[in-house]
Amino acid sequence: MPVLAFLILFPFAVAFILFFMKKDSKGRSVIATGGALAELVAAVCFAADNFLHHDLTMGTYYLSETHTADMVIAAGELCLMLLVFSQAIKHHKYYILFLSALGTIPALYLDLTGISETSSAHLKVDHLTVIMVLIVGIVGSLICIYAVGYIRDYHHHHTEYQDRSGYFLSMLFVFLGAMMGLISSDNLSWMYFFWEITSVCSFLLIGYSKTPEAVTNSFRALWMNLLGGCGFMAAIVFCVCVMEITNISQLLLFATIPAMAVFPVAMLSFAALTKSAQMPFCRWLLGAMVAPTPTSALLHSATMVKAGVYLLLRLSPMMYGTYTGIMVTVIGGFTFFAASLLAITVSDGKKILAYSTISNLGLITAAAGCGISEAVWAGIMLLIFHAVTKSMMFMSVGAYENSTGSRDVEDMHGMIVRYPKLAFVMTIGIFGMSVVPMGMCVAKWAALKAFIDSGYVYLTLFLCFGSASTMFYWIKWLGKIFSVSRESRKHEDTVHRSEWAAIYPLTFTAMLLCLVYPIISAFVVNPYVQTAFNGSLNRLTAPGPADDLAGSGPELIAAISTEDFVIMGVMLICMCILPLGMKYVNTVQERRVLSYMSGFNTGNDRSFYDSQGEEKEQFLSNWYMNEVFGEKKLLRPCLMLTSAFLIVIMTACTIGGLFI
Amino acid sequence: MTVYGTVAVIIYLLCSPFIACFMSGVDRVVTARMQGRRGPSVLQPWYDLAKLFAKESTSVNNIQKILVMAHCFFAIFSGAVFFAGGDILLVFFSLTMAEVFLILAAYSVNAAYSGMGAQRELLQMMAYEPMILLTAVGFYLSVGSFRVEDIMSASLPAVVKMPGFFIGFCFMLVIKLRKSPFDLSTSHHAHQEVIKGLTGDLSGPAYGFSELAELYEEVLMLGIVGLFFITSDPRSFLAAAVAIVIVMFCMSLIDNIFPRVKWETLLKAAWVVTFFAGGANLVILSFIS
Incomplete structure (x- = not known):
């Protein structure tokens, strides 16, 4: 318990101190870095302790008497609401007042009248919690370390923005604390409180630069997340008043009488869809790009959007064969496919990453909606790999931007010569996201198998088409990095030390994960999946996987057999020896020739003589297919389609859940 | 890996270039006859390949x-996994990996035609990838396993349950084997608008490696065509061989009668076929299952 309390409260304490250290100083850097490191170490210790000394299968419960804490949380909720009110009035966004009040007032009512007071535990630690603690603790803390150096460079380059870096770092830590609280809460009201903190925090971080664009985008993020929060609140009210339960683990017990739980599950899923930026709510995450890169890295990889899919994965056993399940799988699968098409058409590095996040979250969402054990296995694996790889990608794009002033993929031409270290990291990242021996694709593979087994044909189709377009946008990015311009030189690397301190460990982790994921699977993911889908929940498990689960040992969910794993290991080793092979091949002296340019090459591979005999410079650009998949053409119909679908299913679930 | 698997892999590794060269030679003769020409010797592709390796690097x-060597390695590797009876999805994934390396090689030279070829190759991958993955899914649904070994020991040829997949797969084969009308990224013919595109800046042994990889890939692809027909009955191998010959003939025919299409048509056609x-x-x- 003390470690868990430390994990949740310590970031808030660090945030409090940082908030008052407005000027950039050595002391502040030390506090921020030290705080992040302490959090990281605590997360690892917490995980180790839980593995060695606790029975995670049953889960460990904490805090059943919480009157004081409840009052603190009520006060916190009130503060959040007032904060949102002041911002909304300041910027004349009055609809925000309504959304915020709609979510918060019932919460305050439940807290103050004591209706929701309960003697059951408020915090619960099981395998999934431990996985999330590790992700948030390691990836999140590294992002905070990265931010220390990044924000200094950021204000060095952007003198037009007011330097509020102390506030910025402080918000990042608040985020960490809120996330830790969210993943360890079992009590729905507590979870809601932390959920709202992340919403408000992301709003503040997105609006950091105070430009009109930033303000607009931050309010978009706020209203979408508050709307989700209202859904969350509706679920809580229903749970407390009708079902007389307060905890998510109690809600899961209703899997045997699903008709009772239709409404809360649908509402919670709705909240999760907004938080995970699924269509039609994906625009808030795209808008979040305006914020400094650590914000994006944190929102996209370890926190915020992961809170949504975390909740969906938790609720997954309730979704097999229900309308909510159909809603979640269709929205997730469609988002996976559509976002990957949209990613083809953009050239801004961060925007590609944003679309890719939306797309990958769609896949996790779809996996959760399937409601079978194999799919949840794949979903959790995707979540782990995505957190590590995506944060690393964001950080290297951010570092590149600080070095060169651009984050456009077109400007990454020939990066392999100019910034070899960053190019190496990005190559690992892109391979990690797109090709097979690396993590993401392995999980995708498991997802494909789960989709087939669950009988959701449309998911199989979405996955097949979506992976094809995913390939397109990643590899053309990689191609840009690999283009070698003759006579280009290595540039001086101005990436801050604290940035490397975060990027290197993550790169290492990303590679290590490809080799150790069977261990993670055997000791963490499998036990969780087994517990979540056992016993009374048999009905929910599709034919097949349940039997597999019961009989087999550590190798369990056999989407990827040992043989395949060995073959992939061989592939991975071959890829790793590639740079060495390059050295060897290049020891043989051979003639260098000019590239083919149709017109006569002027001798430097950069320009040619055209048909008039004039020297023309060659300019190469990537292919964006804007006329086919352009944002202008595709985004709006996608949003309308998904909105209509969502409204229909949500209405059905509400009517069905409340009145039938 | 079974004894049969080991033997099959060894035969694949040693004989594929010869088999594929021979087929390519026959293809050229057949094409020539369709056009009323006499055509080259059947051994011409083999001479071409040998000559490439004899050139200055x-x-x-x-x-x-x-990068080209990595491409060649992974292309051969995927075939080896296939003939060893491994997981067919892994075969496809590894083949994708091989393609990626060739595309990176083309990107690395930083030239207009290579670059254009590389991006067109990416487009072609995007066009055929869904159908290729679906084919694997089809095998899984009809036989109950992704493993080539198990698919081969079924009692009923897979094609009976998956005619749609077979048609779709053959369609993608036209793209994969770079036949007109879908040879956008690079072509076997000289009259192509991006002038060898993807492989435009490869020469000598490096080009030889890319050609070699293509030969191995061709054998692998035809192996998959055969897989649709093979059952536990040894006679089914004959049926598979006949099917492969017919498919190859159709490829030559299509190559000859259709003019090259625009990329939009390629993508649309491929995805529509995949979908339907x-x-x-x-x-x-x-x-059914």
Whole structure:
């Protein structure tokens, strides 16, 4: 318990101190870095302790008497609401007042009248919690370390923005604390409180630069997340008043009488869809790009959007064969496919990453909606790999931007010569996201198998088409990095030390994960999946996987057999020896020739003589297919389609859940 | 890995270039006859390949050659996994990996035609990838396993349950084997608008490696065509061989009668075929099983 309390409260304490250290100083850097490191170490210790000394299968419960804490949380909720009110009035966004009040007032009512007071535990630690603690603790803390150096460079380059870096770092830590609280809460009201903190925090971080664009985008993020929060609140009210339960683990017990739980599950899923930026709510995450890169890295990889899919994965056993399940799988699968098409058409590095996040979250969402054990296995694996790889990608794009002033993929031409270290990291990242021996694709593979087994044909189709377009946008990015311009030189690397301190460990982790994921699977993911889908929940498990689960040992969910794993290991080793092979091949002296340019090459591979005999410079650009998949053409119909679908299913679930 | 698997892999590794060269030679003769020409010797592709390796090794930069070699390695590797009876999805994934290296090699030279070829190759991958993955799914649904070994020991040829997948797969084969009308990224013919595109800046042994990889890939692809027909009955191998010959003949025919299409048409056609042939078959199969 003390470690868990430390994990949740310590970031808030660090945030409090940082908030008052407005000027950039050595002391502040030390506090921020030290705080992040302490959090990281605590997360690892917490995980180790839980593995060695606790029975995670049953889960460990904490805090059943919480009157004081409840009052603190009520006060916190009130503060959040007032904060949102002041911002909304300041910027004349009055609809925000309504959304915020709609979510918060019932919460305050439940807290103050004591209706929701309960003697059951408020915090619960099981395998999934431990996985999330590790992700948030390691990836999140590294992002905070990265931010220390990044924000200094950021204000060095952007003198037009007011330097509020102390506030910025402080918000990042608040985020960490809120996330830790969210993943360890079992009590729905507590979870809601932390959920709202992340919403408000992301709003503040997105609006950091105070430009009109930033303000607009931050309010978009706020209203979408508050709307989700209202859904969350509706679920809580229903749970407390009708079902007389307060905890998510109690809600899961209703899997045997699903008709009772239709409404809360649908509402919670709705909240999760907004938080995970699924269509039609994906625009808030795209808008979040305006914020400094650590914000994006944190929102996209370890926190915020992961809170949504975390909740969906938790609720997954309730979704097999229900309308909510159909809603979640269709929205997730469609988002996976559509976002990957949209990613083809953009050239801004961060925007590609944003679309890719939306797309990958769609896949996790779809996996959760399937409601079978194999799919949840794949979903959790995707979540782990995505957190590590995506944060690393964001950080290297951010570092590149600080070095060169651009984050456009077109400007990454020939990066392999100019910034070899960053190019190496990005190559690992892109391979990690797109090709097979690396993590993401392995999980995708498991997802494909789960989709087939669950009988959701449309998911199989979405996955097949979506992976094809995913390939397109990643590899053309990689191609840009690999283009070698003759006579280009290595540039001086101005990436801050604290940035490397975060990027290197993550790169290492990303590679290590490809080799150790069977261990993670055997000791963490499998036990969780087994517990979540056992016993009374048999009905929910599709034919097949349940039997597999019961009989087999550590190798369990056999989407990827040992043989395949060995073959992939061989592939991975071959890829790793590639740079060495390059050295060897290049020891043989051979003639260098000019590239083919149709017109006569002027001798430097950069320009040619055209048909008039004039020297023309060659300019190469990537292919964006804007006329086919352009944002202008595709985004709006996608949003309308998904909105209509969502409204229909949500209405059905509400009517069905409340009145039938 | 079984004894049969080991033997099959060894035969594949040693004989594929000869088999594929021979088929390519026959293809050229057949094509010539369709056009009323006499055509080259059947051994011509073999001479071409041997000549490439005898040439001086030149390259545009220091990463080009290793990338092409990696391409060749992974292409051969995927075939080996297939003939060893491994997981067919892994075969496809590894093949994708191989393609990626060739595309990177083309990107690395930083030239207009290579670059254009590389991006067109990416487009072609995007066009055929869904159907290729769906084919694997189809095998899984009809036989119950992704493993080639198990698919081969079925009692009924897979094609009976998955005709849609077979049609779709053959369609993608036209793209994969770079036949007109879908040879956008690079072509076997000289009259192509991006002048060898993807492989435009490869020469000598490096080009030889890319050609060699293509030969191995061709054998692998035809192996998959055969897989649709093979059962535990040894006679089915004969049926598979006949099917392969017919498919090859159709490829030559298509190559000869259709002019090259624009990329939009390629993508649309490929996805429409995937959706209707593959998708419909998938729906039916998942209802049956």
